[in-house]
Amino acid sequence: MFKKVLVANRGEIAVRLVRALRELDITSVAIYSDADRGSLAVRLADEAAHVGPTPSSQSYLRIERILEAAKRHGAEAIHPGYGFLSENARFAEACRAEGIVFIGPPPEAIRSLGSKTAARQLAIAAGTPIVPGTGSALSGWEEARSTARKLGYPVLLKASAGGGGKGMRRVDRESELQAALRDAASEAGRAFGDNEVYLEKLVEEPRHIEIQILGDHHGNLIHLGERECSIQRRHQKVIEECPSPLMATHPDLRERMGQAALKVARAAGYANAGTVEFLVDRDANFYFLEVNTRLQVEHPVTELVTGLDLVEWQLRIGAGERLTLRQQDISWRGSAIECRIYAEDPDHDFLPAPGKIARLSEPSGPGVRLDSGIFEGWNVPLDYDPLLAKLAAWGPSRDAAIRRLDRALAEYVLMGVRNNITFFREVLAQPEFRAGKLSTSFLDRFFARRSKPEPGPDAEAAAALALVLAAKKNETTDSLPRAGSGSRWLESGREDLLR
Amino acid sequence: MKRQVTANGRSGQIEIAGSRVRYAREDGVEIESGYSMLQTGPTEFSILLDGRSYRVNAGEGGQVWVNGSLLTVEVFDPRDLRPGGHGSATQGRQQVTALMPGKVIRVLVAAGDPVEEGQGLIVVEAMKMQNEMKSPKSGRVAEVRARPDATVAAGEVLVVIE
Numbered sequence: 001m002f003k004k005v006l007v008a009n010r011g012e013i014a015v016r017l018v019r020a021l022r023e024l025d026i027t028s029v030a031i032y033s034d035a036d037r038g039s040l041a042v043r044l045a046d047e048a049a050h051v052g053p054t055p056s057s058q059s060y061l062r063i064e065r066i067l068e069a070a071k072r073h074g075a076e077a078i079h080p081g082y083g084f085l086s087e088n089a090r091f092a093e094a095c096r097a098e099g100i101v102f103i104g105p106p107p108e109a110i111r112s113l114g115s116k117t118a119a120r121q122l123a124i125a126a127g128t129p130i131v132p133g134t135g136s137a138l139s140g141w142e143e144a145r146s147t148a149r150k151l152g153y154p155v156l157l158k159a160s161a162g163g164g165g166k167g168m169r170r171v172d173r174e175s176e177l178q179a180a181l182r183d184a185a186s187e188a189g190r191a192f193g194d195n196e197v198y199l200e201k202l203v204e205e206p207r208h209i210e211i212q213i214l215g216d217h218h219g220n221l222i223h224l225g226e227r228e229c230s231i232q233r234r235h236q237k238v239i240e241e242c243p244s245p246l247m248a249t250h251p252d253l254r255e256r257m258g259q260a261a262l263k264v265a266r267a268a269g270y271a272n273a274g275t276v277e278f279l280v281d282r283d284a285n286f287y288f289l290e291v292n293t294r295l296q297v298e299h300p301v302t303e304l305v306t307g308l309d310l311v312e313w314q315l316r317i318g319a320g321e322r323l324t325l326r327q328q329d330i331s332w333r334g335s336a337i338e339c340r341i342y343a344e345d346p347d348h349d350f351l352p353a354p355g356k357i358a359r360l361s362e363p364s365g366p367g368v369r370l371d372s373g374i375f376e377g378w379n380v381p382l383d384y385d386p387l388l389a390k391l392a393a394w395g396p397s398r399d400a401a402i403r404r405l406d407r408a409l410a411e412y413v414l415m416g417v418r419n420n421i422t423f424f425r426e427v428l429a430q431p432e433f434r435a436g437k438l439s440t441s442f443l444d445r446f447f448a449r450r451s452k453p454e455p456g457p458d459a460e461a462a463a464a465l466a467l468v469l470a471a472k473k474n475e476t477t478d479s480l481p482r483a484g485s486g487s488r489w490l491e492s493g494r495e496d497l498l499r
Numbered sequence: 500m501k502r503q504v505t506a507n508g509r510s511g512q513i514e515i516a517g518s519r520v521r522y523a524r525e526d527g528v529e530i531e532s533g534y535s536m537l538q539t540g541p542t543e544f545s546i547l548l549d550g551r552s553y554r555v556n557a558g559e560g561g562q563v564w565v566n567g568s569l570l571t572v573e574v575f576d577p578r579d580l581r582p583g584g585h586g587s588a589t590q591g592r593q594q595v596t597a598l599m600p601g602k603v604i605r606v607l608v609a610a611g612d613p614v615e616e617g618q619g620l621i622v623v624e625a626m627k628m629q630n631e632m633k634s635p636k637s638g639r640v641a642e643v644r645a646r647p648d649a650t651v652a653a654g655e656v657l658v659v660i661e
Contacts, residue, residue, distance in 0.1 A: 166627070187629065234628075343626075351599045352626035359542055359556055382600050386626040410567025415542070415558040422569045455568040457530050460506040461522035462553035463563040463572040464513045466544040468502050469536055470557060471574070 001319050002026050002077050002101070006049075006070045007041065009081030010060060012373035012389055013297070014041030017079050020311035022046075029073045031066060033059035035381040040373050047073055054383050060084045063091050067098050077101035077318055079311075083385065086294040087114050103318040105293050109268045113291040115160050117198050119264075123288040126263040131279060131287040133200030144181050144199060145174065151201040157181060159188030160196035165235025167191060170202060203287065205439040206279040208232065209244050210292075211261035212302045214313055215271045216323040223258035224302050224310075225332050227275075230438035231427065233350050238420070238443075239427065240298035241337040242305045245398060245436025250284050257286055264291060273299075273314050297340065297390070300369055304336035304394040335401040338392035339409065339424045341372075343380045346423035354382035358416030363408035367394045367401075370408075380417050388419065398436065402428055426453060502574045513574065520548070593635050595658040597651045601625030606647055608658065612640045620658045621645050634660055 004027040007017045014030055018041055021028040030045035035054040042048045049069035052059035059065070061084060070078055078095055080086035080103070092107035104110070113119045117136045124130060132151060137160050138144050148155045148171065157180055159167030167188030169180040181197065189195035207230045215221035228244035229237040247254055261276035268291070275296045277289040299310045308325075317323065344350045360376040372389035374380070380388065393408055395401035406428050412421050427433055430446060504511045504522070511524035515534075523529040532549040539545050546553040556564040563572045605622040608614060619631040620640075638660045645657040 191627065348598065351630060352601075352628055354600055354625065358558065359540070361543075382625045384626060386628075412567075413543075413554075413556050413564055415556055415562070415564060422567065425567060453568065454507070455565060455570060457522060457524060457528050458548055458551060459553065459565040459568060460504070460511070460524075460570060460572065461513065461520060461530055461532075462546040462548060462555050463557075463565050463570050464502070464504045464506065464511075464522065464574050465515065465520055465534060465536060465546055466555040467557060467563065467572060467574045468500070468513060468515060470538070470542075470544070472500075473538075 001321075002315065004029065004073065004075045005077045005079055005103070005315065006031065006066070006073065006075035007045065007081065008060070008066050008078050009084055009086075010036050010039060010041060010373070010384065011387060012371050013081040013083075013295075014039070015044060015373050016371050017081060017311060018045045020309065020315070024312060024315065026315070029069070029075050031060070031069055033383075035379075035383060038378070040375055040378075049073060054381065056084065056384065063088075063094050066091075067094060067100065070100055071098065075100065077103055077315075079103040079314070079318075080294065082292075082294050082297055087292070089114060101318050103272065103314050105268075105270050105272050105274060109270050110293045112268050113264075113270075113274075113293050116158060116162060116290050117160050117196075119268075119290055120288070122267050123264050126267040128260045128264050128288045129286065131200045131203060131289070134198045137196035137198050138181075141178060141181060144177060147199050148174065148177060151199070154202040154204075156200045156202045157184040157197050158200060159184065159192060159194070160198055161192035161194040162188060165232075167197060168235045203279050203281050205441050206230075206281055207244070207246060207438055208237070208277065208289075208440055209246070209257065209280050209286070210275045210277040210296070211257050212296070212299070212310075213261055213265050213270065213274050213276060214310070214317075214323065214325070215265065215274075216317045217271045217320060218322050220323040221262055221265055221270065222323065222325060222327045222330065223261055224306050224308065224330055225254055226257060227296075227298055227301055228438060229298060230440050231433075231442055232440050233443050235440075237298060238340050238342070239337065239424070240301050240340075241335065241398070241401075242301040243332055243335060243398075245438065246280065246284060248436070253284060253286075260286070260288070264288060272317050273310050297387070298338055300371060300390060300392045301336040301338050304369060304392060305332050305334060306330060307333065334394055334396045335398040336392055336394045337398075337401045337405050338390050339405065339420075340387055341389040341391055341412075341414070342420050343386040343388050343417045344420060345418040346420045350420075352382070352386045353418035354380045354386070355417040356380070357414065359413055360415075361411070361413040363391065363411035365408070365411075367404050368392075368408045369394070374414075388414070388417075399434070402434065426450070429453075501577065503577050505571075505573045507570055507572075592641060592659055592661045593638075594656045595620055595632050595635065595660060597623055597632070597653055597655045597657055598630065599623065599625050600653050601630070601651060603645045603647055603649045603651060603657070604629065606643060606645055608640045608643065610640050610643050614638060614640055614660060620660075623651065623657075632657060634658075636660060 006029040018028045028045040030041045030048040031051045051065045085091040089107040089110040092102040095102035157169040169184045185195040212224040229240040231239035275292040278286040369392045393405035514521045521531040535547040537545045544555045601623040614634040616637045621632045641661040642659040
């Protein structure tokens with residue numbers, strides 16, 4: 001096993017990785033930009049290296065600086081997390097050239113699966129069903145128009161290098177196509193440095209279900225079951241769960257999807273952890289979407305249900321160990337659901353809301369897992385993804401997991417930046433959600449009929465009472481000379497004087 | 500002690516006397532109970548209303564968190580009440596402000612341009628998300644204050660439409 005590993009990421013995933021390293025007695029090296037000097041990951045890691053100014057193009061995406069930091073600190077391997085350089089084949093190659101282990105699949109597999117169009121070709125060859133569309137990047141407006149006519153509207157424009165919904169546009173009619181094409185290409189160019197886009201037939205009200213795969217460098221490859229990630233806003237997942245509620249009515253679906261995923265992975269020479277994404281239509285037909293050649297944001301739900309530590313396995317596999325798990329060793333116990341806590345305003349179209357965390361009190365208790373990258377006083381930078389934390393709950397049944405997650409959300413106090421915590425409580429309370437009737441258009445329909453819950457007069461009275469008495473206390477305090485010592489003992493003495 | 504209350508857009512009144520509190524809303528809903536309050540943090544309070552427990556966190560801009568729900572609550576002394584509200588937006592000129600802090604990545608109009616309601620004016624990006632600011636009305640661009648690549652704060656005026 002490795003002695004020292006560099007974590008080439010930030011935020012909650014950097015914390016997750018540093019924790020895994022600590023548990024395995026591996027020295028961790030965090031990296032940070034100017035804005036992240038005080039981050040939780042830097043403070044929890046054994047060592048930390050500055051890699052540049054705040055913009056990620058000058059820090060977290062700078063291959064040579066990260067490699068230089070790894071060499072300076074003597075790290076034998078680099079874990080890229082998700083996002084940033086995690087699916088960058090050039091980075092994986094550069095690591096190899098420097099004799100540093102890139103914790104992930106071989107660069108060849110990243111390359112063949114990283115382009116969505118190449119991945120679709122691979123899936124076709126492997127016999128895995130795909131959504132009808134262009135097999136390769138669009139050459140321009142003319143091809144887009146003729147293909148869209150052939151497929152029939154609505155269609156979906158997607159970035160070849162894409163992920164996370166960037167560069168993706170739904171197009172309902174031809175008059176919208178040209179503008180959508182321009183926007184998608186521009187967004188793709190900004191996000192991935194590659195403005196190639198392709199076109200797919202839109203599957204109406206699909207479920208998004210993905211298969212976690214895990215393989216070693218000795219030819220062993222298994223799947224760890226599915227995650228359903230149908231609750232999305234702007235094509236980005238916000239709630240993920242395992243098992244998918246669909247499995248209750250289609251008991252053979254997990255194994256069929258698992259085998260389809262493994263076929264694609266084998267064809268690409270895959271190793272380490274990865275995720276094969278599928279769309280599932282109303283009749284439970286599944287279509288290959290793409291492969292994410294990295295650890296997923298939502299990996300905790302799989303960990304909670306299978307009892308496996310995916311990051312530990314990534315590290316073991318990266319160090320050349322054999323995957324000792326066989327497919328028949330994998331079992332799925334109970335149900336786990338995760339909410340992505342974002343600094344964004346669900347009341348205003350999920351606009352990002354950077355700022356300072358004024359107050360934070362995190363939930364805990366039985367069956368609750370929190371992967372967080374924030375703390376009270378932290379300034380959430382506007383330069384990065386607005387993901388603050390992931391809150392997951394496990395229960396013996398889906399219903400128990402939902403109730404536990406709601407309990408944890410109700411305990412979660414996060415003030416100072418707008419966030420989606422109370423919004424999740426509304427979503428979890430929806431009868432459709434409880435019944436497992438999910439699709440990627442769930443949130444659109446939810447917003448169309450949303451009526452905000454009224455907490456009731458008791459809660460209003462409690463809030464008003466607190467504000468009145470706090471204001472009164474401030475008036476009295478302000479009229480006294482400021483102690484300014486910061487000492488709790490002195491402050492409490494001062495408060496005694498006010499009584 | 501009496502205070503006017505606005506809670507989630509509804510007005511009411513709170514009256515505190517000794518260890519009792521009465522809260523009456525304009526819609527007729529009313530509660531009265533004994534209370535106990537303890538400050539448990541700089542902005543956090545524990546309140547018991549006849550033994551029912553409420554955890555309250557007071558945030559910025561009237562946002563108050565109570566037992567896992569968010570409310571917009573304001574209290575004010577009726578003696579401080581000023582007649583009339585805030586000045587309403589002028590009919591002729593309307594300011595388009597940034598909804599979020601971010602960076603201006605595209606300016607789509609210039610001063611003097613005629614614009615339609617809903618037409619894109621400026622594209623602001625924050626946290627990898629692009630947000631197109633649209634014209635609130637049809638008219639003419641009176642002023643463009645935003646510059647490409649400039650960092651803007653939430654509420655900052657980007658364009659003025661008349």
